Amino acid sequence: MTDTKNPGEKTVGVGQGTGQGGKTLTLKRPVEQGVVRQSFSHGRSKSVVVEKVKRRVLGPGDKPEAPQAASPAPSSPGPSAQPQAPRPAPSNVQTRPPLRTQPSPNANLSGPRPAPQGSRPGGVVLRSLTEEEARARTAALQDARLREVEERRRAEEEAVRRAEREAREKIEREAAEARKREEEARRAFEEEAKRKSEQEARKRFGEENPGHAGAAASSQGAAPASAPRGGASAPAASRPGSSGPRTTTPAPTAATPAGAPRVATPRSNPAMDAEEDDRRPVRRGPGGAPARPAVPAKPTRPAAGPEKSRGRLTVVTAQSGDDERQRSVASFRRRTQRMSGHRHVETKEKIAREVTVPETISIQELANRMAERAVDVIRLLMKQGQxxxxxxxxxxxxxxxLAEELGHTVRRVAESDVEEGLFDTADTDEELVSRPPVVTIMGHVDHGKTSLLDAIRKANVVSGEAGGITQHIGAYQVTSPLGGKITFIDTPGHAAFTAMRARGAKVTDIVVLVVAADDGVMPQTIEAINHARAAKVPLIVAINKVDKPDAKPERVRTELLQYEVQVESLGGDTLEVEVSAKAQTNLDKLLEAITLQAEVLDLKANPNRVAEGTVIEAKLDRGRGPVATVLVQRGTLHVGDIVVAGAEFGRVRALIDDKGANVTAAGPSFPVEVLGFNSTPEAGDRLAVVENEARAREITDYRQRQKREKAAARSATIRGSLEQMMSQAKTTGRKEFPLIIKGDVSGSVEAIISSLEKLGTDEVQARIIHSGAGGVNESDVTLAETAGAAIIAFNVRANKEARDAAERAGIEIRQYNIIYDLVDDVKAAMGGLLAPINRETMLGNAVIKEIFAVSKVGKVAGCLVTDGVVERGQHVRLIRDNVVIHEGKLSTLNRFKDAVNVVQSGQECGMSFENYQDMRAGDTIECYRVEVVQRTL
Structure with missing residues (x-):
């Protein structure tokens, strides 16, 4: 774009007159001056000052002036200067008015200019120029002409470039218009072909009536009138010379009338087209000539051109590219996003949710449950300083x-909520029926508990017990003489099995306290009384072994009064029966007393519900896997139920009663062995039936996690950090005896651990690294080798792989079947870790009378034994001014010249100390013997 600015100023020039050599003031040709802004590519522009000299309009008697010279004048001014011919403009440049820059104000004073005709003579007469001024003016004119020539050359070059650019742009515009026309022609051709194919399809399937068909035929017959001869009309894009797809029009055949329109088909395979025409059905037209319906061919797609380069857009590619670049989809999407970002976004209504919050929760999980962004939750915590x-x-x-601040409601839950509804669901009175009583036999060791139970059951369990004592808890069911069922639980009487007795008291209804008539009340008898009181169950005293000659039943009754147990014979409310398991005396009376007490208690349970019970004992059987002895307390346990006991679960595979027979169900107060657990549960765990395996896994996972946390807390309390252990070892010197304990049942392992923990002192204690029910396996040996522990096997054996691994590692596996021997051996081994005691025994005293220097020996003290004796090689102390200055051993002891072993009181002798020479007259010497005494627990 060119902007022209004409200030409209008039310029005055001075010319030389024609009359008599005088100089007159004349006006120059009318000149229009302005500023032209030239625009170049890439947004550049330039402002140029231009002048346009208008031609004079000649009057009737005027003569035309000579053309102005474009070349610079010669160096010497004068009328003889000849103007140079102007350079011809290039042929491809349009003719424009002459442009030149503003010359100097004195440009017209370079030489005489003939006055135009018709101008009036006269004006102001100027002074003539000096020689110096003329030379300076000539030089300025020459410089001005040179600049004018250079600027004219630049303008011509710019004009040439502008013309080339405009020509190139014109070609590009024409090419774009041609492509646009071709595209429009192709679309028109496709639409026409589609329309014709739809018409032919309607005609073929008879969807149009005859009137419409005739009209369509007449319209098709009239269509070729405007088409050129020799075939059907084709769009401009399909003609030769166009850039679109090229099609051919075959000559009309006998099957196709000359006036019928034909659709252009590709000339890829004419033979196939002819064969297809022969297979078409023949239809007779109005003139009798055979006619076939024209089947429109598929529109041909334009040939694929060269793949468009999608390189990086730069200034060079934008200038040189022939194709027209369009805005990309991504750019349009970004523009839309920018435009929509300034609009007002409607705020969605906040939804208040009920958020379930456990005891601990992560920020991510809390944000997910609230459907909030986690960054918002973190922002709130940061505002609170976290x-x-x-x-x-x-x-x-x-x-x-956080949830309440964000507008949500909270429902607090705990991890223990997974156990809700698992136990202690209340039953209605209509659902309850009578059940057998559960009786626990308790008492001191070797008072005849198991023998009494064998006599009642007509069994012989005592013969299978090692050492003649009961080391396991058992559950049995018998029939009383009155016809009812009674469930008995036998507990060990050893002091180590306190936990077993406590478990038996918890699950029982009645406690039978067995006291030997010849032994009286013992410590475990007192413990059984306390367990019965803690469980708040009634007590029946069975005074056993009344058949012995030294039996004193009255002594037992009297001793029980010390522990607030008053039997009926002494006016109390506690039933008592004198029995003899060996002679089977009064066993029926004992059963009648138990039945009577059960009737008073009115024991009932609901058998028509899911089962609940308690694990009495658990073990790992090599052939059957984990086996748990369960006492069913409520409901009925069936084969196939999914049960949970402690941290273990499983599906019941089999139920075995106390006689070894398989049963399909177990009702209330019925003891059975349950097979099917995935691992061995612990004795004392409560058992419950759940609806599915998912619930069972959820409960056991929670319990296992709780178990690990408790173990970790207990370990941290016992061991502490490494620094605490080191400081404790330095201050107290406490030593640990590591052990790995494996037993036949979990109850025995529990009793062993309890007994060994009681052996610990401030200096040494037993540390149980691992314990469990089952045989010793290879992993136990590996753990013992790593921790430097001893392996104790109680009523179990090690498999072959474990024995081989123990032999290679040099680890001894100690096997026991009696808990007495196990506790005694561990106690002796722990006593060996105790530091021995140094016990001093005073022998005698001596006083130094004189110091002698002996060659090759050193200083020798001449002494007098004041009391006791002095022995060579014993420990001595050197005392000076009642201060011990040295402790050591006596190296030599001489009597006169002879070396002796002992010097009695009142005799003189010579003594020398080991590695010590600083002895003086008057010092006192104490001689004593040190004895090392080994400590025991």
């Missing part, structure tokens, strides 16, 4: 504050 991450865990109180 710098947290998205994976940090917060407590329930903090989570509740």
């Amino acid at each position: 710098m947290v991450k998205i994976t940090d865990v917060i407590d329930a109180d903090t989570a509740q504050l």
